[in-house]
Amino acid sequence: MSLDDVYRQVVMDHYQNPRHHGHLAHPTLSVGLHNPSCGDELHLDVLVDEDGVVRDAAFEGQGCSISMAAASMFVDRVRGKKIAEARRIAETFKDLLRRREADRSVLGDLEALEGVSQFPARVKCATLIMNAFEQAIDRIQAEGGDPK
């Protein structure tokens, strides 16, 4: 295992210059997630329109470079995507980190985090944002009866 495989330039760039950092003025839903094993905290705002498109999203939190970079990359990747597509990105990313077959073409910058799969204890850092997103979407669909 090699550190250079994990802490690639694009990862550190997202960590130091997070995209879509902050809060949305009128989110459809907000979720706060907490990783009790390390104390990392993550807050995610999601705005979904009637067509089931993720119109906007923003995150804020404190945590390690992997959790924060993954949040920045993921939020950037799913903005403007249909919910189903966004879910597929999250699932594909999790598959990649579990070293399963994964269609990398949907991942964008997230693919740069593949090296995290060499450090199993850190996979939960990288997937914290996906868990927050899936929780938010589950609740939006359950509460709003959104068919999309």
Added chain:
Amino acid sequence: MNLAALRSEFPLLGRTENGKRLCYVDSAATAQKPQVVLDAVRRYYVEDNANVYRGVYALAARATQDYEDARADVAALVNAEPEEIIFTRGTTESLNLLARSYGELVLGPGTNVVTSPAEHHSNLLPWQQVALGRGAELRFVELGEDGQVTPEAVAAVVDQGTRVIAVAHVSNVLGTVTDVARIAEIAHAAGAVLVVDGAQSVPHMPIDVKALGVDFLAFSGHKMCGPTGIGALYGRKELLGRMPPVYFGGEMIEEVTLTGATFKEAPYRFEGGTPNVAGAVGMGAAARFLMSIGLEEIHRRDVELANMAADGLRRIEGVRVYGPTGHRESGVVTFNIDGVHAHDVATALDADGVCVRAGHHCCQPLMRRLGATSTARASFYLYNDADDVQQLLAAVAAAKEFFRRVAG
């Protein structure tokens, strides 16, 4: 025994990680196991395994004898009487058992429990929850400059309503050592008892419960080179005698009817169900192993290595060391690299074969006080040597350079 010979007693220490020499400096989380402990557990299962107390055959008598011998060995480690040692699953269960049993005996409205904001969650939550349930107050000691719990600060919050003072002997985050002997005097003068979380002290320094005057002492087998899933609660005999059982079931009773029961004497009334006999045997073997080396000697080595590590870490520009600014009195050293999350530090060290803990160390209130969400912690034990310190320092320096470079 010289250090190289001692290290060879621990099979796991001879392994490599990621192609590097294993530098295991996370003994505050759990200690590695020497061959004598592994052999004792195996020998118990191979030669003496039967249920304790119940059988009338010779095999069962040997199992019972092994279990009681282990109790005597663990008692000897802290200068207690064997009947003052209750076997539990570990420090957490010891403290929960105590809070439920003794807490429910003495706590109610108008009474209070005094503890500190530096406690491990396992010495905070049992008291927090029993105090909530009983309508008692939970009071916190003001921490000193270096984060230590001083007798003066304890005395400042103790009053006639205080029934329990619960503090850690050695902080698992800062490595500070608490003067429990003086706090015991304060407790007794107020008519309270002193509960000591000994998870980080019993494995590492000579402890004499009688000389210290502590009323209860909780500790774990796995942090003192014993197996996981076994630990102990020491309680002064007259106090244990007053305490109600918490776990009801087999082997803790004298007589049972459909509507009532009487219970055995302590410690048996607290050990309902078939106990972890093999674990106790392993913990007893670990206690003998530590005593054969000498707790003074173990403590001396812990402290020497921790001071060497703390000094070396401070010399690396951009590294912050927490806890005592002067001489350290335990094997725990907590630190951060500026601008790098502790988890990233731990991953970088792991790649160099160095095992450290990273996170909040089950001490969220203390971490908030330190202004850190997480820290890295190195902790030394009897099998560590100067090479471990050098490997740690080199890995931290390399990690700092690495993150500077990739963040550049």
